[in-house]
Amino acid sequence: MIFFQKSCNLILLISVKHSVNQADDDNRLIDQILEGQQAPFNQLVLKYQNYAFTIAVNILKNEQDAEEVTHDAFVKAYKNLNSFNRTAKFSTWLYRIVFNTAISLNRKTKIIKRPLDEVSKFIATDSSQLEHEDQRRYINEGLKTLCKEDRAVITLFYLKENSIEEIAEITGQKTSTVKVRLHRARKRLAMALKDTLKEEALTL
Amino acid sequence: MEEITHEKLLDYIDGTLDRHESLQLEEKISKDSSLAQQYQELLQIDSALQHLEIHKPSADMAKRVMVSISNPGIKRSSIYLMIITCLTVICGSYFMAEGMIDLTMLEQISYLSAIESYLPDSINYKLISNSLLFVLTIFGLVIFDKLILRPYFKKRQYAY
DSSP, rough: OOHHHHHHHHHHHHHHHHHHHHHHHHHHHHHHHTTTTHHHHHHHHHHHHHHHHHHHHHHHHHHHHHHHHHHHHHHHHHHHHHGGGGSSOOOHHHHHHHHHHHHHHHHHHHOOOHHHHHHTTOOOSSSSSSSSHHHHHHHHHHHTTHHHHHHHHHHHTTTOOOHHHHHHHTTTOOOHHHHHHHHHHHHHHHHHHHHHHHHHHHHH | OOOOHHHHHHHHTTSSOOOOHHHHHHHHHHHHHHHHHHHHHHHHHHHHHTOOOOOOOOOTHHHHHHHHSSSSOOOOHHHHHHHHHHHHHHHHHHHTTTTSSOOOGGGGSHHHHHHTTTTTTTHHHHHHHHHHHHHHHHHHHEEEEIIIIIIHHHHHHHHH
16 A cells, blocks of 8 residues: 555656656746747757647537648747737747637637437447457547637547646636536536447347 | 436546446446446547557657748738839830830929929939939848848748
């Protein structure tokens, strides 16, 4: 038991240290960029482009628009880098720009909301249980039924880079609101999965 | 412990409950089958979301970003300057060709005629006006090259 507790403490210490090292690396690159070098910004883009793109895709449900948003967000981040005050992590600040840019674009385009019962028509191809691959496909379908703010919160939480407080900062909401959104979205996904499994059982 | 809601179950899954509340909840789950079922459903979703798909952008995303920050684009004021220069050249050429504008018209202006007495007679006003128009045309072409042509060809170069 004591060994287990010590192991947990060690894992926590390593993850905090990794997080601090990452922040130091980012700050070092930012200092170089502010001195006038452009090449370090390429490193930041390569480091965060996947997560930034994932956030944009899950908000917009469209890869083409997400590409545009991700590109614009990075360009905005570069232009406004001197206003980044470093009280938060660079990723938090960047994801906030991605979120705001995606929401702005989303407002301009018509959104066709899919009702929850359409998700229950998605039947896993495996006959026995949802495999990992099908789970992922199901989750992607389920996410499309949520509103964009719920999708953003779920994505930011499960990317594992952000705490509830950071997500609140990124989305411009209160911590309590983020928590409620997170719980509500997961409850909806759980209900949809239940319907899917029921329908699967009926078709067997 | 109060009634167990799905928020409480999710707090337990997220590991945000204290030790005492966690133990109480575990006991309730073990005794209540419907609560256990709810817990399993939420746990299943949480487990599935742990493998949230990370989408990757196109391979040249970083390259396109770097091109965009290297060429910040044309400022609106520069475009207005170019348009005004072009219009001035076009209108100036037209009106001069029609003889509607000529620097010799300055002779008509009374307060400038006083200055005229200090100017040599051999000044060719037509030459001066044509030279000014020529300089303005060159200026317009230089701006057009700097603002439009160079960024366009540079973008094409990086695109391929």
